Amino acid sequence: GAVVSQHPSWVICKSGTSVKIECRSLDFQATTMFWYRQFPKQSLMLMATSNEGSKATYEQGVEKDKFLINHASLTLSTLTVTSAHPEDSSFYICSAKTESSYNSPLHFGNGTRLTVT
Amino acid sequence: AQSVAQPEDQVNVAEGNPLTVKCTYSVSGNPYLFWYVQYPNRGLQFLLKYITGDNLVKGSYGFEAEFNKSQTSFHLKKPSALVSDSALYFCADYGGSARQLTFGSGTQLTVLP
Numbered sequence: 364g365a366v367v368s369q370h371p372s373w374v375i376c377k378s379g380t381s382v383k384i385e386c387r388s389l390d391f392q393a394t395t396m397f398w399y400r401q402f403p404k405q406s407l408m409l410m411a412t413s414n415e416g417s418k419a420t421y422e423q424g425v426e427k428d429k430f431l432i433n434h435a436s437l438t439l440s441t442l443t444v445t446s447a448h449p450e451d452s453s454f455y456i457c458s459a460k461t462e463s464s465y466n467s468p469l470h471f472g473n474g475t476r477l478t479v480t
Numbered sequence: 481a482q483s484v485a486q487p488e489d490q491v492n493v494a495e496g497n498p499l500t501v502k503c504t505y506s507v508s509g510n511p512y513l514f515w516y517v518q519y520p521n522r523g524l525q526f527l528l529k530y531i532t533g534d535n536l537v538k539g540s541y542g543f544e545a546e547f548n549k550s551q552t553s554f555h556l557k558k559p560s561a562l563v564s565d566s567a568l569y570f571c572a573d574y575g576g577s578a579r580q581l582t583f584g585s586g587t588q589l590t591v592l593p
Binding site: 367369372397404405406407409412454456457458466468469470471472473474476 | 512514516521522523524525526529531570574580581583584585586588
């Protein structure tokens with residue numbers, strides 16, 4: 364149980380275009396999902412917390428107009444990287460919890476490798 | 481604020497030998513500690529957590545971790561390493577009223593055949 368599906372697993376796009384990444388909870392409802400960014404051989408950096416039916420909460424230093432998050436249903440959150448640039452190339456990972464308690468474990472998608480040329 | 485530290489970037493161990501991946505936490509209220517594993521180009525997989533109770537926590541794939549309050553540590557252990565255990569391991573913490581999981585810098589474990 365507790366499967367989080369992320370799509371696509373990898374994407375290559377040209378500079379200036381936009382890319383949408385989907386994160387789905389397949390067998391549970393997730394009122395909250397989390398989006399992380401990971402650079403090679405580094406830890407995960409929380410970008411934003413996605414809340415179903417309301418605006419996402421962005422971490423300091425993350426451009427909300429560049430990384431658009433939509434959490435329209437209890438099983439789907441999307442991250443759109445707008446006007447992508449090569450420096451946006453990274454590994455993006457989403458996660459969700461099956462329980463609302465803050466000490467319940469996160470379940471992660473398999474990540475999306477974004478390369479901007 | 482709560483945080484975790486992983487002092488070793490890389491740990492090498494021979495197959496069949498016991499392994500330890502170290503994690504220490506800073507003290508600020510009650511720690512809620514987690515271990516996750518990440519295989520190449522994949523998301524993280526939950527291994528185990530410590531909330532309260534027994535200091536020795538058993539998790540997935542034969543891993544366990546010992547919560548040591550006096551040393552503020554939560555080291556991950558396995559009695560006999562497998563080559564397939566080679567991966568990136570992250571310690572993480574939810575501290576007190578923190579609303580997010582904070583990850584350590586990660587430790588690359590390589591099990592040599």
